[in-house]
Amino acid sequence: MQSHTKDFRQGAGAALSDPKIQANLEGLYNGFHQARIDASDQTPDWEALQDKGRAIKAHTLDNLAYYLEMVERNVIASGGHIYFARDAEAASNYVVNLAKERGIELVIKGKSMVSEEMALNHRLEEEGIEPVETDLGEYIVQLAEETPFHIIAPAIHKSRGEVSELFVEKLNVPLYDNIEDLTREARDQLRQKFVDAGMGITGANFIVAETGTVTLVTNEGNGRMCTSMPKIHVAITGMEKVVPSIEDLGLFLRLLIRSATGQRISSYVTTVTGPRGEDEVDGPEEFHLVIVDNGRSKMLADPNLREALYCLRCGACLNACPVYRKVGGHAYGWVYPGPIGAIVSPMLTNLSEAKDLPFASTLCGACKEACPVKINIPRMLLYLRKELTQGETYPEHKSVSMAESTAVKGWRASVSSSFMMRLSNLGGRLLQLPFVRGGRIDRLPSPLSGWTKHRKFPAIASKPFRTRWKNIGKK
Amino acid sequence: MTERNEFFNTIRQALGPQTEAPNLTGTGSSALGDNSDAVSARSQAIQAYIDExxxxxxxxxxxxxxGAGWKVARFDDLDKAGDHIVGIVRDVEANLVVRSRQDVLESGIVEAWLASLGVDVVPMALGEHSEHTVDELRSLAERADIGITGVDYAIAETGSCVLIPSAQVSRLVSLLPPIHIAIVQRGQVLPTLDELFTIRRRDFLDGNLGSYMNLISGPSRSADIEYTLVTGVHGPGEVHMILVG
Amino acid sequence: MNQTDNAVKASLFVTCIIDQFFPEVGEAAVRVLRRLGVDVEFDQSQTCCGQPAFNNGFWNDAKPTARRLVDSYEGEGNVVVPSGSCAAMLRVFYNELFHDEQDTLRRAQALAPHVFEFTEFVSDVLGAENREGLFHATKPMRVTYHESCHLKRELGVDLQPRSLIKSLPGVELVEMPQAEVCCGFGGTFSVKYADISAAMLNDKIANIQSANVDAVVAGDMSCLMHIGGGLEKQEAGIRAIHIAQLLDERI
Incomplete structure (x- = not known):
């Protein structure tokens, strides 16, 4: 997918000034965010689960080549095909070529963030193949020709009225005024597609190395449809989704599902190991697993960023983030928004182009608190800020303005000693003279004017604390 | 170098020098460090526990x-369960019922229960058990009003049924019809997800994992529009769990 | 309690923002500590913990001032900081800043256990809530508590400020919705991403107003400067005060 990360400010501004988006984002705090808190509070030993999950992820990624080779052996042994794609383009080529070779005209898709990285739907359409998103939220987003707004609930930015109008416009159906009717319409529209599609494409929440099994967590039933109806099933996923043993699934399913929606379990958990058995009544005859790198190896190689690959894609950090809850998913400009997106999107596209993402955070730590595997996102944001400013590991992405460097040098001088602090105080008091009224400054000059648009600014004290200390003395 | 080898080369370079085989009994290596005997022991302990x-x-x-959204009913024996199921079929005025071919249903009890209602019952079967093709069976499942199955396991922690497709169990019988009735018998209930996956691991080591498995925990649902919960999106909107014993 | 050799000693790291913009908060903190029997010292050489530069990626420019701080407090006993974010800088983020400077890292890690945020010190170490008759009542007041992010999530301090507020006679602590949600300051974020910061601030102010209080209390002047600045601009009639000031008014 084309990256618009450098348009973050515009995107954020647009979201902030759109009352409909603001109203729809409101629901996140009491919705998914609170649901996760309730679910984790009600799970005995939640923190022990988190620690174990994190330890397993760390071990698996530290030995990723070993486990991916295990996946490979087992997928092949179960009668499936496996393709290791170095980047999004290679992955798309594989899928498109497969579809062409098999004469596929219609593809049904379950939710796959990696397929968004690949802009797979575009590629299929270019070849005259029709891709149809079957997850309700993705279906809506596809009709609207937009990108997903949230990892778990892609169309959460749209009100029912907007969805109704969208259906009228794109599907030529009456204007529905309730959500049950809209859902039924989507179900009816997609029913025949499920029957007619020659290929089902899904993502994968987990890949079990031990057995070569792909695991799908869904609620709607479209994941089951995509893996039961068409003759060919293709699962596409990032290489970091591996877990070692099938006995690890219980733990990870608890961590993922309770953190994503607060449910104890989703309506469906589906495991796929190769194509259907010879004597089975139904199911695909062919199974393909596409495992994608697309820049993940860069994060793997950087000890400061490797833990970003522990991500289960639950969306908890998005729901917890006070910035995401104001600007929503589109502002981040690429596939992954929110706190984890602020690391992954720059690293998988272009760090310096995406430099707003690591900086557009107050480092409040709500994301770290929410993460089921305790990923320390603020630490990585600080690391990326350091990289963008000082360019040590990624010198080609060093991207810092002269103005800011100069200001920091000035700051550094002013804090270099007590004397310099006193001098700066004096300087500050002189500079502020034209602006101070009643101990407050109503309007700061640019570039600080952003402050006073919304807040008063305090005047610098004429007697700073260090000066007063000698009078405070000892009692 | 082939594409595949290049892919792995990139990863190996990213990881730096390491021994080929990781320490499988160290922290974070999960259950892979256990040998087959340990898995068998666990599996047997589970079986004893769930019986007791x-x-x-x-x-x-x-x-x-x-709590998960199933309509639950419990009966001492299959006959009484049958009366209840007849009631459901009658209430929805069903014309066509599809069923799986698990042991609990193979004796033809569904046909017997529904005989007097004039409802068509089609076992989802291929080969010598039926004259239908795969496509015909799929059509029938799509037209059916109700799908009836037994289960392989149920899970108390999450309120789930576990269905493992095979020659006896179709993937679609519990997916396409708008109503799914699942019959759970005493002795099939596992305490948590962990026991299920230990048993499945034992199956895998015995060469018996199969190609598919579904954990079903309530009706098909979505909250994608305005966080509002709706059921019956693509899967069944009404699900009944009949507990027998 | 008299000033004997047994008196608890503490060196005040007053923080640059209090020193330069809110010195009265520093004075209030000193009075409270003294009233609790603490022998308060103030090292005049102190300037800044380095957080503004560190948070913006200028780690090399943050290091000199941070190093000086570690040097000056080495072996000096308790260091009390009336700011969650500055205390977190010393206790937590110096580990990141000096990750490649083993000697300084070791000394920063040796300093960390001696660094206390103000309410941690007053509540956990000095047990102020348990001292009979320590606080006297003034005119009754309703306050709400805003949880500064680093104080809560990096230092794990959320019970102590509340327990201190609740021990004040005549002061009613009213919880506001979303008390734990960031106010939107975030240092230069408040200027670089001013619109987002303002939107977060407006939510915080609305939540404060919904609690129907006379004042919002917090442990960080950075948050309070931002929240208070917004409250004043909106002429909300609600004070934004540091917890040291709230205690000082009644001690």
């Missing part, structure tokens, strides 16, 4: 399944 605790597990399942 079958009553309380059914109680616990009844509660969790209700």
């Amino acid at each position: 605790q079958s009553g309380p597990l059914m109680d616990s399942l009844s509660e969790s399944a209700t």
Whole structure:
């Protein structure tokens, strides 16, 4: 997918000034965010689960080549095909070529963030193949020709009225005024597609190395449809989704599902190991697993960023983030928004182009608190800020303005000693003279004017604390 | 270098020098460090436990399944369960019912229960068990009003049914019809997800994992529009769990 | 309690923002500590913990001032900081900043256990809530508590400020919705992403107003400067005060 990360400010501004988006984002705090808190509070030993999950992820990624080779052996042994794609383009080529070779005209898709990285739907359409998103939220987003707004609930930015109008416009159906009717319409529209599609494409929440099994967590039933109806099933996923043993699934399913929606379990958990058995009544005859790198190896190689690959894609950090809850998913400009997106999107596209993402955070730590595997996102944001400013590991992405460097040098001088602090105080008091009224400054000059648009600014004290200390003395 | 080898080369370079085989009994290596005997031992212990605790597990399942959105009903024996199922079929005025071919249903009890209602019952079967093709079976499942199955396991922690497709069990019988009725018998209930996956691991080591498995925990649902919960999106909107024993 | 050799000693790291913009908060903190029997010292050489530069990626420019701080407090006993974010800088983020400077890292890690945020010190170490008759009542007041992010999530301090507020006679602590949600300051974020910061601030102010209080209390002047600045601009009639000031008014 084309990256618009450098348009973050515009995107954020647009979201902030759109009352409909603001109203729809409101629901996140009491919705998914609170649901996760309730679910984790009600799970005995939640923190022990988190620690174990994190330890397993760390071990698996530290030995990723070993486990991916295990996946490979087992997928092949179960009668499936496996393709290791170095980047999004290679992955798309594989899928498109497969579809062409098999004469596929219609593809049904379950939710796959990696397929968004690949802009797979575009590629299929270019070849005259029709891709149809079957997850309700993705279906809506596809009709609207937009990108997903949230990892778990892609169309959460749209009100029912907007969805109704969208259906009228794109599907030529009456204007529905309730959500049950809209859902039924989507179900009816997609029913025949499920029957007619020659290929089902899904993502994968987990890949079990031990057995070569792909695991799908869904609620709607479209994941089951995509893996039961068409003759060919293709699962596409990032290489970091591996877990070692099938006995690890219980733990990870608890961590993922309770953190994503607060449910104890989703309506469906589906495991796929190769194509259907010879004597089975139904199911695909062919199974393909596409495992994608697309820049993940860069994060793997950087000890400061490797833990970003522990991500289960639950969306908890998005729901917890006070910035995401104001600007929503589109502002981040690429596939992954929110706190984890602020690391992954720059690293998988272009760090310096995406430099707003690591900086557009107050480092409040709500994301770290929410993460089921305790990923320390603020630490990585600080690391990326350091990289963008000082360019040590990624010198080609060093991207810092002269103005800011100069200001920091000035700051550094002013804090270099007590004397310099006193001098700066004096300087500050002189500079502020034209602006101070009643101990407050109503309007700061640019570039600080952003402050006073919304807040008063305090005047610098004429007697700073260090000066007063000698009078405070000892009692 | 082939594409595949290049892919792995990139990863190996990213990881730096390491021994080929990781320490499987260290922290974070999960259960892979266990050998087959250990898995068997665990699996046998589970079997003993679920037999001994079958009553309380059914109680616990009844509660969790209700919480998960199943309509739960419990009966001492299959006959009484049959009366209840007849009631459901009658209430929805069903014309066509599809069923799986698990042992509990193979004796033809569904046909017997529904005989007087004039409802067509089609076992989802291929080969010598039926004259239908795969496509015809799929059509029938799509037209059916109700799908009836047994289960391979149920899980008390999450209120789930576990269905493992095979020659006896179709993937679609519990997916396409708008109503799914699942019959759970005493002794089939596992306490948590962990026991299920230990048993499946034992199956895998025995060469018996199969190609597919579904954990079903309530009706098909979505909250994608305005966080509002709706059921019956693509899968069944009404699901009944009949506990027998 | 008299000033004997047994008196608890503490060196005040007053923080640059209090020193330069809110010295009265520093004075209030000193009075409270003294009233609790603490022998308060103030090292005049102190300037800044380095957080403004560190948070913006200028780690090399943050290091000199941070190093000086570690040097000056080495072996000096308790260091009390009336700011969650500055205390977190010393206790937590110096580990990141000096990750490649083993000697300084070791000394920063040796300093960390001696660094206390103000309410941690007053509540956990000095047990102020348990001292009979320590606080006297003034005119009754309703306050709400805003949880500064680093104080809560990096230092794990959320019970102590509340327990201190609740021990004040005549002061009613009213919890506001979303008390734990960031106010939107975030240092230069408040200027670089001013619109987002303002939107977060407006939510915080609305939540404060919904609690129907006379004042919002917090442990960080950075948050309070931002929240208070917004409250004043909106002429909300609600004070934004540091917890040291709230205690000082009644001690």
